[in-house]
Amino acid sequence: MSDAQQAVNQENQDPGGHGSGPLYAERVKVHPRIFKGPFRKWKTILLWVFLAIYHFSAWLRWDRGPGVPDQAILFDLPGRRAYIFWVEIWPQEVYYLTGVLILAAVGLFAAAAIAGRVWCGFACFQTVWTDLFMMVEGWVEGDRSKRIRLDKAPMSLNKLMKRTVKHVIWLGISVFFAISFLWYFNDAPTITKEIFTGQIGGWTLVTLLLLTAMTYMMAGFAREQVCFYMCPYGRFQGVMTDEDSLLVTYEAWRGEPRMKGAKNKDFSDRGHCVDCGLCVQACPTGIDIRNGQQMECIGCGLCIDACNVMMDNMGLPKNLISYDSYTNMVAREEGKGKQVHLVRPRTIIYAAILTGVMAVLMLSLSMRDRLEVNILRDRAPLFVTLSDGSIRNGYTYKILNMESQAKSYELSVEGLEGATMTMIGQEEKDQPTLKLDVKADHIGSYRIFMKAGRQNLDGKSTNIDFVLKDLETGEIHSQSTVFRGP
Structure with missing residues (x-):
């Protein structure tokens, strides 16, 4: 037992049993x-x-x-x-x-x-x-x-x-x-x-x-x-x-x-x-x-x-x-x-x-995977009816490029006939595909509006897939979501 421990034990002893001895x-x-x-x-x-x-x-x-x-x-x-x-x-x-x-x-x-x-x-x-x-x-x-x-x-x-x-x-x-x-x-x-x-x-x-x-x-x-x-x-x-x-x-x-x-x-x-x-x-x-x-x-x-x-x-x-x-x-x-x-x-x-x-x-x-995609669909409003009768939904599309080099992708949509897309910050309107560039080791965030004819919708909710294609390697990444309508 160390000197310190002996000292502690001696100090803690209370021969009289009256609890008057110091605790430390x-x-x-x-x-x-x-x-x-x-x-x-x-x-x-x-x-x-x-x-x-x-x-x-x-x-x-x-x-x-x-x-x-x-x-x-x-x-x-x-x-x-x-x-x-x-x-x-x-x-x-x-x-x-x-x-x-x-x-x-x-x-x-x-x-x-x-x-x-x-x-x-x-x-x-x-x-x-x-x-x-x-x-x-x-x-x-x-x-x-x-x-x-x-x-x-x-x-x-x-x-x-x-x-x-x-x-x-x-x-x-x-x-x-x-x-x-x-x-x-x-x-x-x-x-x-x-x-x-x-x-x-x-x-x-x-x-x-x-x-x-x-x-x-x-x-x-x-x-x-x-x-x-x-x-x-x-x-x-x-x-x-x-x-x-x-x-x-x-x-x-x-x-x-x-x-x-x-x-x-x-x-x-x-x-x-x-x-x-x-x-x-x-x-x-x-x-x-x-x-x-x-x-x-x-x-x-x-x-x-x-x-x-x-x-x-x-x-x-x-x-x-x-x-x-x-x-x-x-x-x-x-x-x-x-x-x-x-x-x-x-x-x-x-x-x-x-x-x-x-x-x-x-x-x-x-x-x-060195690529991760996240889709957040607008909830307010669920959809917008345009003047020509078509329906528009808004999405926030995020790409996590975990590679040490910049990447270019092509984004398209499957499951909704005649659908077109517009991306905020891009001059081209209502395109069937979009070109997305993401810096190396970076998160690319894009605001996308999708438009489709009402007659092509499958009721109130139509299942669709965003398809992302790597323009360099040809690899395909598909993410499911829905397109809302009346």
């Missing part, structure tokens, strides 16, 4: 100690990898043709488009984003079933940002012991200088992170130029300031408190793991009973844990993994590196703390062989769901 205790700052080891090495490597992915992907270019943004990942809110490499998502195709969210959620569940909170420990935004901030803190203020002494020391010129340098760097990182967020919603080079020339304002400036403040507070001050109280993942992690999930585990069967030190390194009548506390010192959330599985454990494995350092010093086998499953730990305690079951019903179900959703998304993307 002041947070005890966690000062993690750095130990060399494979988990620390991979955590550092992945830190820079994920920082690059999260904050520079917006600078990747993707040629989509003239008149279309060439940014690989762009959420164009004014243009109501989302561009993700070769995929262009229109507002009516938001279900694709829903599919991506389902993949992310199920992928998180699958990762938890296999290796617990491995996402939290190595890839989560909060973890990555906090790691970077703590790295800066170590560079400026020194190792764990120096940071603790500096916190307790009265304010001095040296302390003021170190704190000032640290917070200036933190603020600089926070501003950069906020700018990188804006890159995904604007052309990255353009918005960067506007920011540094002071040309931004309104909601863009508000967003920049809010994201800067939020990153600075969350990574610089809140840190593990975000994982404890704000992130829901730790709360329901227990239902996503089982006895075969690989979790950061203290091998109590081997470590207990724990005792301080060991004369002549004799461990014949005691456990291998020397109660050094290095595992607690290395933990970024300040917990003691020897107390069993806890919600606060983010699965980073840094306590494993710390414990292995002590095991080496004591000449004992490594991995007193390790990534292990309950099933395997029991098997090892009983002297049986290694038992790791990565393939089991739970992981098979998650894999099937992921495969199915991915297949549906890919199939849908490969088969989706």
Whole structure:
């Protein structure tokens, strides 16, 4: 249990039973100690990898043709488009984003079933940002012991200088992170130029300031408190793991009973844990993994590196703390062989769901139409009787050209003999066909009036089809509607 948690428990105790004890205790700052080891090495490597992915992907270019943004990942809110490499998502195709969210959620569940909170420990935004901030803190203020002494020391010129340098760097990182967020919603080079020339304002400036403040507070001050109280993942992690999930585990069967030190390194009548506390010192959330599985454990494995350092010093086998499953730990305690079951019903179900959703998304993307037509018939009035006795209906005809090139179409009507059309903005009147031009990646909206002789109508409502022909490819798109009459 961490110092902070112990403090909370002590404050919450009420020996007199009168309910007079305070409900909350002041947070005890966690000062993690750095130990060399494979988990620390991979955590550092992945830190820079994920920082690059999260904050520079917006600078990747993707040629989509003239008149279309060439940014690989762009959420164009004014243009109501989302561009993700070769995929262009229109507002009516938001279900694709829903599919991506389902993949992310199920992928998180699958990762938890296999290796617990491995996402939290190595890839989560909060973890990555906090790691970077703590790295800066170590560079400026020194190792764990120096940071603790500096916190307790009265304010001095040296302390003021170190704190000032640290917070200036933190603020600089926070501003950069906020700018990188804006890159995904604007052309990255353009918005960067506007920011540094002071040309931004309104909601863009508000967003920049809010994201800067939020990153600075969350990574610089809140840190593990975000994982404890704000992130829901730790709360329901227990239902996503089982006895075969690989979790950061203290091998109590081997470590207990724990005792301080060991004369002549004799461990014949005691456990291998020397109660050094290095595992607690290395933990970024300040917990003691020897107390069993806890919600606060983010699965980073840094306590494993710390414990292995002590095991080496004591000449004992490594991995007193390790990534292990309950099933395997029991098997090892009983002297049986290694038992790791990565393939089991739970992981098979998650894999099937992921495969199915991915297949549906890919199939849908490969088969989706790049042309969409929408017809809205006038309802007031339903029809107009002209002076020559013919009947006229009005329509709003919209063409969504999702291609990266301009298109020309020919529009005709079927199902109503002798029908002619007139389009507002076109000089020709009462034509059997109309020529419609639509820009690349654009919505063309046209106001069309259709006229037909009363004798050709099929009662009050005549079923008709608007037939749209691509003049370049010859492809036909037909949309049904009705023509109203008396």
